[in-house]
Amino acid sequence: MLSKKTKYAIKALIVLGRNYGKEPMQILRIAEAERIPKKFLEQILLEMRNAGILYSKKGAGGGYSLNKAPEDIRLSQVMRLIDGPIALLPCVSLNFYRKCDECVEEGVCGIRDTFTDVRDAMLQILNDTSIADIINKEKTLALDD
Amino acid sequence: MLSKKTKYAIKALIVLGRNYGKEPMQILRIAEAERIPKKFLEQILLEMRNAGILYSKKGAGGGYSLNKAPEDIRLSQVMRLIDGPIALLPCVSLNFYRKCDECVEEGVCGIRDTFTDVRDAMLQILNDTSIADIINKEKTLALDD
DNA sequence: ATTTTTGTCTACTGAATTAATAGACATTGA
DNA sequence: TCAATGTCTATTAATTCAGTAGACAAAAAT
Numbered sequence: 383m384l385s386k387k388t389k390y391a392i393k394a395l396i397v398l399g400r401n402y403g404k405e406p407m408q409i410l411r412i413a414e415a416e417r418i419p420k421k422f423l424e425q426i427l428l429e430m431r432n433a434g435i436l437y438s439k440k441g442a443g444g445g446y447s448l449n450k451a452p453e454d455i456r457l458s459q460v461m462r463l464i465d466g467p468i469a470l471l472p473c474v475s476l477n478f479y480r481k482c483d484e485c486v487e488e489g490v491c492g493i494r495d496t497f498t499d500v501r502d503a504m505l506q507i508l509n510d511t512s513i514a515d516i517i518n519k520e521k522t523l524a525l526d527d
Numbered sequence: 528m529l530s531k532k533t534k535y536a537i538k539a540l541i542v543l544g545r546n547y548g549k550e551p552m553q554i555l556r557i558a559e560a561e562r563i564p565k566k567f568l569e570q571i572l573l574e575m576r577n578a579g580i581l582y583s584k585k586g587a588g589g590g591y592s593l594n595k596a597p598e599d600i601r602l603s604q605v606m607r608l609i610d611g612p613i614a615l616l617p618c619v620s621l622n623f624y625r626k627c628d629e630c631v632e633e634g635v636c637g638i639r640d641t642f643t644d645v646r647d648a649m650l651q652i653l654n655d656t657s658i659a660d661i662i663n664k665e666k667t668l669a670l671d672d
Numbered sequence: 673a674t675t676t677t678t679g680t681c682t683a684c685t686g687a688a689t690t691a692a693t694a695g696a697c698a699t700t701g702a
Numbered sequence: 703t704c705a706a707t708g709t710c711t712a713t714t715a716a717t718t719c720a721g722t723a724g725a726c727a728a729a730a731a732t
Contacts, residue, residue: 384615384642386691389627392638408707417629422692428709440708443698457641470529482534484562492661492669493537494603497529498651503648507641516637522637531720553678573680585679586729665712 388464390418391426392513395460396520398436399513406438406445426464433463452514458470458505468508469501476501533609535563536571537658540605541665543581544597544658551583551590571609578608597659603650613653614646621646 392396401407413420427446430436434457437449444517445483461468472480473488481488488494495521536653538561546552554572558565572591575581582594596598606613607622618633619642626633633639 383612383617385689389616389638390629393629396637406730410707417631419692421694424708425692425710431708438708439700440698440706442702442706444700446708467528471534472528484535484538486562489664492541492663492665492668493534494663495664495668496656500649500652503652505604507645508650511641516641518637519640520635520637523637523640530718555678564721566723569679570681570721576679583679584729585677585727585730587677589678589729591679 384461385465387422387426388461390416390423391430391460391464392457392516393418394423394427394446395430395435395448395452395455395513396516398446398448399455399517402448402452404447405443406447408445411448429464430460435460435463448513452517453512455513456509457511457516458508461508468504469497474498474501476505513518529604529606530610532567533570533606535561535568535662536575536609537602537661538563539568539591540575540580540593540597540600540658541661543550543591543593544600544662547593547597549592550588553590556559574609575605580608582607593658597662598657599650600658601654602656602661603653606653613649614642619643619646621650 394412397415398407399410409424410420412418412427413423427436427438431438431446431449435449435455436446438444438446458468467475467478469475469478471482471494472478473482473485473491473494485491532644539557541652542560543552543558547553554569555565557572558568572581572583576583576591580594581591583589583591603613607653612620612623614620614623616627616639617623618630618636618639633665
């Protein structure tokens, strides 16, 4: 499961993505729109700001905005930033590799082999889906109503 | 990430799968072979027994064995039994559906849409991979050494 | 019968993680 | 100078994870 933190992060990015090119948006507005606890959202936005995904401005008229085009923010990046590894086993993670504690011989592990495939299948989608893609998808879904 | 519990469960099933058709195997032997804490493994095996995946026999000469052919035990089944949902969002789970707390309109959620695809990609592999498949894969991997 | 060998079941526990909340601080704009 | 924002660190309650403990039950060996 994704943590709520990551889910909130993605939701915030979508809101900011729809606002791309306009005025910065305040934390409170995002929190209310997405029903996210404000103080919790503060932390999340800050983390993304420190990672260079968001831009922020203090004071009256301040707030947050995307620091990159919505096309250039991919789900895999957000998930790794907030939750860490995407892979289901540490020994299979591309960015957070760790040997499994109890593992005897990694090279001959059929579980590892299978979960490498699972990771690749997940990444094929998560690397390929941007915030812009999600926004567009929502437009399509709204039309189908 | 998979819990260690699920990883241990799969490892135990592989050992028992290699032993399929022979004498029951004792918990202690499995624990030592896979370097799993014995008392923890007890619980795991018991859970799989109560779910009908394993057969057990008490007393001298007793132990555990598979209650189904290794071909008929799929990773998705084991994962759901021990860890619960496979999907990354509750609102996308086939077997453990729950609405996301903060969700306003599920039908128009682009995140949900994307993570439905992720779930399907994962299940395509996890439904299709059996304990027998993993055992065979390990034979192949061992030859390549 | 009794003892030994196995699995069964329930309860407990310490550590880590999750999902927040709190509050003092820093900067910008009016 | 003050009001409106974001920044940063600490704290916390609840839950989950990973494991441990021990009394019990049943089957086999003696």
